[in-house]
Amino acid sequence: MARSQFITTRRIAEEAGLSHSTVSLVLNQRGDELGIKPETQNHVREIAKRLNYTRNPLASGLKGGRTQTIGVMWILGGPHPSDEMTHRIVRRIQDREYVANLADHLSQIKDTVRILTDFSRRRMDAVIMQDGDEDQLHTPEILELLKSFPAAVIVSTHEWDAPCDLIIHDRLSAYRQVADHFADIGRRRPAILLPVPGSRAKTGAFLDQARARGMRVTPHSAIDMTPRPDQKITDASTEALDREFPGQFPFDCLHCSTDEGAVAAMSWLRRRGIRIPHDVAISGFNDSQFSDCLDPPLASVARRDNEVVDAIEKLVFQRLSSPQAPLSRTHVAMRFLARASAGAVSHLNHLLQEDVS
Amino acid sequence: MARSQFITTRRIAEEAGLSHSTVSLVLNQRGDELGIKPETQNHVREIAKRLNYTRNPLASGLKGGRTQTIGVMWILGGPHPSDEMTHRIVRRIQDREYVANLADHLSQIKDTVRILTDFSRRRMDAVIMQDGDEDQLHTPEILELLKSFPAAVIVSTHEWDAPCDLIIHDRLSAYRQVADHFADIGRRRPAILLPVPGSRAKTGAFLDQARARGMRVTPHSAIDMTPRPDQKITDASTEALDREFPGQFPFDCLHCSTDEGAVAAMSWLRRRGIRIPHDVAISGFNDSQFSDCLDPPLASVARRDNEVVDAIEKLVFQRLSSPQAPLSRTHVAMRFLARASAGAVSHLNHLLQEDVS
DNA sequence: CTGAAAGCGCTTACAG
DNA sequence: CTGAAAGCGCTTACAG
Numbered sequence: 033m034a035r036s037q038f039i040t041t042r043r044i045a046e047e048a049g050l051s052h053s054t055v056s057l058v059l060n061q062r063g064d065e066l067g068i069k070p071e072t073q074n075h076v077r078e079i080a081k082r083l084n085y086t087r088n089p090l091a092s093g094l095k096g097g098r099t100q101t102i103g104v105m106w107i108l109g110g111p112h113p114s115d116e117m118t119h120r121i122v123r124r125i126q127d128r129e130y131v132a133n134l135a136d137h138l139s140q141i142k143d144t145v146r147i148l149t150d151f152s153r154r155r156m157d158a159v160i161m162q163d164g165d166e167d168q169l170h171t172p173e174i175l176e177l178l179k180s181f182p183a184a185v186i187v188s189t190h191e192w193d194a195p196c197d198l199i200i201h202d203r204l205s206a207y208r209q210v211a212d213h214f215a216d217i218g219r220r221r222p223a224i225l226l227p228v229p230g231s232r233a234k235t236g237a238f239l240d241q242a243r244a245r246g247m248r249v250t251p252h253s254a255i256d257m258t259p260r261p262d263q264k265i266t267d268a269s270t271e272a273l274d275r276e277f278p279g280q281f282p283f284d285c286l287h288c289s290t291d292e293g294a295v296a297a298m299s300w301l302r303r304r305g306i307r308i309p310h311d312v313a314i315s316g317f318n319d320s321q322f323s324d325c326l327d328p329p330l331a332s333v334a335r336r337d338n339e340v341v342d343a344i345e346k347l348v349f350q351r352l353s354s355p356q357a358p359l360s361r362t363h364v365a366m367r368f369l370a371r372a373s374a375g376a377v378s379h380l381n382h383l384l385q386e387d388v389s
Numbered sequence: 390m391a392r393s394q395f396i397t398t399r400r401i402a403e404e405a406g407l408s409h410s411t412v413s414l415v416l417n418q419r420g421d422e423l424g425i426k427p428e429t430q431n432h433v434r435e436i437a438k439r440l441n442y443t444r445n446p447l448a449s450g451l452k453g454g455r456t457q458t459i460g461v462m463w464i465l466g467g468p469h470p471s472d473e474m475t476h477r478i479v480r481r482i483q484d485r486e487y488v489a490n491l492a493d494h495l496s497q498i499k500d501t502v503r504i505l506t507d508f509s510r511r512r513m514d515a516v517i518m519q520d521g522d523e524d525q526l527h528t529p530e531i532l533e534l535l536k537s538f539p540a541a542v543i544v545s546t547h548e549w550d551a552p553c554d555l556i557i558h559d560r561l562s563a564y565r566q567v568a569d570h571f572a573d574i575g576r577r578r579p580a581i582l583l584p585v586p587g588s589r590a591k592t593g594a595f596l597d598q599a600r601a602r603g604m605r606v607t608p609h610s611a612i613d614m615t616p617r618p619d620q621k622i623t624d625a626s627t628e629a630l631d632r633e634f635p636g637q638f639p640f641d642c643l644h645c646s647t648d649e650g651a652v653a654a655m656s657w658l659r660r661r662g663i664r665i666p667h668d669v670a671i672s673g674f675n676d677s678q679f680s681d682c683l684d685p686p687l688a689s690v691a692r693r694d695n696e697v698v699d700a701i702e703k704l705v706f707q708r709l710s711s712p713q714a715p716l717s718r719t720h721v722a723m724r725f726l727a728r729a730s731a732g733a734v735s736h737l738n739h740l741l742q743e744d745v746s
Numbered sequence: 747c748t749g750a751a752a753g754c755g756c757t758t759a760c761a762g
Numbered sequence: 763c764t765g766a767a768a769g770c771g772c773t774t775a776c777a778g
Contacts (some may be wrong), residue, residue, distance in 0.1 A: 038510055040771060051749045056773060067747055089511055090451040091771035094754045099447075108476040115472035119465040122491050131507065134479050134491045150488065153395055154446055266678050292678045299682040321623050321649045322679055325656040397755060408765045413757060424763055448755035451770045 039085045047079045048072075055080075059087065060097070089131075093155035098182075101131050102348065103151040103159040105144070108136040111265065111290045113318045117337050121160060124345045130157070137161070141168050148177045158183035158348050165189050165233045183351035185344055189233070191361065197347040201340050202365040206333040207237035209368035210287045210315050213331075215245035217375040219285040219313055222247050225269060225297060226289035228256035238287055252276065253283070257293060269296035284312055285374075291316035291323050294330055298373065313375040315368070324371060331374030339364045396442045404436045405429075412437075416444065417454070446488075450512035455539075458488045459705065460508040460516040462501070465493040468622065468647045470675045474694050478517060481702045487514070494518070498525050505534045515540035515705050522546050522590045540708035542701055546590070548718065554704040558697050559722040563690040564594035566725035567644045567672050570688075572602035574732040576642040576670055579604050582626060582654060583646035585613035595644055609633065610640070614650060626653035641669055642731075648673035648680050651687055655730065666732040676726055688731030696721045 041059070045052040055076050057066060063073040079085075093099035102125050106118045118134060125132040133156065137144045151159055159181050163169050169186065175195050178184045184196035191200050214222055222242040224235060235254050243249045255276055259268035269288070273281075273296075281301065288294040294316030298308055308314055308328060315331040316323060323330040343362045350357065370376075398416070402409040412433055414420060420430040436442075450456035459482050463475045475491060482489040490513065494501045508516055516538050520526050526543065532552050535541045541553035548557050571579055579599040581592060592611050600606045612633055616625035626645070630638075630653075638658065645651040651673030658669055665671055665685060672688040673680060680687040700719045707714065727733075 038771095042771075052771085053750080053773080054748060056771095057748095060773080069747070072747085086507075086510075088451070088771050090447050090456075091754090092773075094445070094447040094451055094756085095771080095773045096754070097773060108480060109473075112469045112472065115469065115476055116466075118491075119472055119475070119493070123465060123493050126492055126504075131490050131511070132492070134475075134489050135483055136476070136480050147483075150443075153443075154488070264678050266682050270682075295679045295682040299684065302684065320679075321621050322652045322677075325623050325627075325649075325652040327656065327659065327684065395755095399755075409755085410757080410766080411764060413755095414764095417757080426763070429763085445755050448770090449757075451772085452755080452757045453770070454757060 038088065039080075039083045040088070041085075044076065044079050044083065044085060047083070048076055050076065059085075096155075098157050099155050100129065101133060101154065101156045103133045103135065103147075103156045105135050105137040105147060105151075105159065105161045107138050107162055107164070108134075111292065111318060112320065113335055113337060117341070120337065120341045121344060124341060128345075128349065138164055138168055141171075144168070145171075145173055145177070148174065152177055152180045156181060157352060158185070160185050160344055160348065161187070163188035163194075164230075166230065167192070169194075182355060183348050185347045185351075187340060187344065195359075197351060197360045197362075199340060199343050199347070199362045199364065201335075202363065203333070203335075204233060204237040206317075206366040206368050207234055207287070208241040210331075210333070210374075211238050211241035211245060211247070213315075213368060213370055213374060214285040214287075214313060215242065215247060217313065219375070220247050221283045222249060222285050222287070223253045223255055223283040224287045224289070225255045225257055225272065225293050227258040228254050229258060231289065234289060250282075265290055265292040266296040269293040270300050273297065273300045281306060281312065285314070286312055287315045287317075289317050291318050291320040291330060291332055293317075294332070294373075295322075295326065298326070298330070308373055309375040314373045316373075319369055326373070328372035331369060331371040333366050333368050335366050336364050395445065396437075396440045397445070398442075401433065401436050401440065401442060404440075405433050407433065416442075453512075455514050456512050457486065458490060458511065458513045460490045460492065460504075460513045462492050462494040462504060462508075462516065462518045464495050464519055464521070465491075468649065468675060469677065470692055470694060474698070477694065477698045478701060481698060485702075485706065495521055495525055498528075501525070502530055502534070505531060509534055509537045513538065514709060515542070517542045517701055517705065518544070520545035520551075521587075523587065524549070526551075539712060540705050542704045542708075544697060544701065552716075554708060554717045554719075556697060556700050556704070556719045556721065558692075559720065560690070560692075561590060561594040563674075563723040563725050564591055564644070565598040567688075567690070567731075568595050568598035568602060568604075570672075570725060570727055570731060571642040571644075571670060572599065572604060574670065576732070577604050578640045579606060579642050579644070580610045580612055580640040581644045581646070582612045582614055582629065582650050584615040585611050586615060588646065591646060607639075622647055622649040623653040626650040627657055630654060630657045638663060638669065642671070643669055644672045644674075646674050648675050648677040648687060648689055651689070651730075652679075652683065655683070655687070665730055670732040671730045672725070673730075681728060683730070685729035688728040689726050691724050691726055693721050693723060 041052040041055045045055045058073045058076040089099040104121055122132040135147045137147055163186050178196050186194050187199045187201055224238045239249050239253055255272055257269045257272035288297055294314055298314055301312055306312055317333045319332040319334040323332045398409040398412045402412045415430045415433040446456040461478055479489040492504045494504055520543050535553050543551050544556045544558055581595050596606050596610055612629055614626045614629035645654055651671055655665055655671055663669055674690045676689040676691040680689045
């Protein structure tokens, strides 16, 4: 198939005996507004359907119309659930007959600006962006750029005054829930394993809550496992534990910011003859598929990504059809799932279990 | 920032005192061919750089030029390594200052045609497609569409006469390696756990090799764990084992088409007092991060996705710069990694380990 | 109620 | 060696 013979408005206009501008107007739902006869409108739509017309997004965008294109800016190369998230978003976009542009961002804020500028210039109809804990997006330049899109949705870890629709995907309350759980079952010496730089909020949420519950927090409670480039989370975690604890492991509970980190920690502890959860209670994060098949089953945190994806889809397409609607705020909180690795199973768990996706 | 004031060729032409067509020619590297004075060319390029010019992809595409856009058609929603794969591809595309369009496909061949048509009409510079075992892409319509792109790369499980560059990402030889390994350590009763419909090739590779090595293959050796929509692989695997083996588990080795399935199987066997690998040797697939932290460490298959991504990038951009070069074929074979869950560690393993990404 | 015209920002023959 | 002109397929005032 040569790339040329797609159906154009001009072609429809010929068939209908009208001008191509009338066809364009009708096809953009502006017929009623301009008082074009219903028969004429129907005739045009009928021909368009019969010839299988779809608007050329390049031409439409160039002239200021819609491009049926949505940009998704996400942190690619995070842990698996984040990978899956982008795919779910892409499929929703595709189901609506839009095309999804995926881009990695937030690794360098310079890139974010460059990509967003490019997306704007490509006249994407909407942009969906992931925001981190560090308020990287709160620059005048980015906020201004965001306004250039007919629709924009930010998925953030916390609430702020974004000039667009905002979904707050809260993870910090889950960090507090884990600390509460460890306190509830009588643990006193908490630790948390995560990439410390860039995780101030998470570390704080967990350790502050632990402290509030009377646990003994020490400077060693935050264990840094920042991976080197291309290093696996599991290897980085094992390395960190080897480095920090050549002798004794001085904690009785350990929360890890990923299930992969938790698996590595469990394996590391086991090799030292430490029993889980008897000696050390463990929790992971993200409720990975493999978590409840481990021995013991790994406690974790359910992200509720499905709810987030539902909200994204709803907000984007509502905004595209009602540009003037007031900005919206949607909250989705992640939830701790107690399992055997974290000691006694919380009585809350089966209550929560139900609405976990 | 309003969407209007991007730099145009006209703007550069004004600064340079030339016509915008001359500017366009120079910027598209056609200056030498048309004998435009080197000084003029340099002047134009200098201004373009100073004003931070980038070509409007919408306008360029509409007129038949490049759009700096690459479509990626992949099976989204597969197991994790597949998720990660798309992200790696996207990042390579982004590093080259192209934009990546991601689409799910192969679930329905109708969608594949629709998406490919849309990508063609959007005048994407290249398309990168995943192909399955079932030759779904071998229709005249799709082959014809593929030719409409300046560059196209197919990543297939097997070699065929695709009218574009082809990467053969072979998994079947790894299935045979697993069977060989089980035979080498003296196992006689093999089973394989996977979604049987649509896995004829995999099942055949494993069981035929097992048979060739004198193992006792039975009709029950292929255990079907096809997940229901939205069902997790782990749950589907557990369910399948419950359903097929209410009594005894009559095998002494089990290969699973994913690590998630293997984890579920290990957990299921353990609950029945079956020892791994003593009673049943187990292997998974994809060499997931968590695999070698399990107890016992899970044998698996390394996909060598890095090599595939390298090949994709190389082929796409070579093709874009040399449209006339002969079609290429690149082979990347996945490799079995013996670990404790699969019984005695193969002497081959540390040889293989090295070039595993 | 509908059509003729301009123009989005490029690319590409065609003139000179 | 360079410019004037046409046109990709739309959208959108503007006329009538």
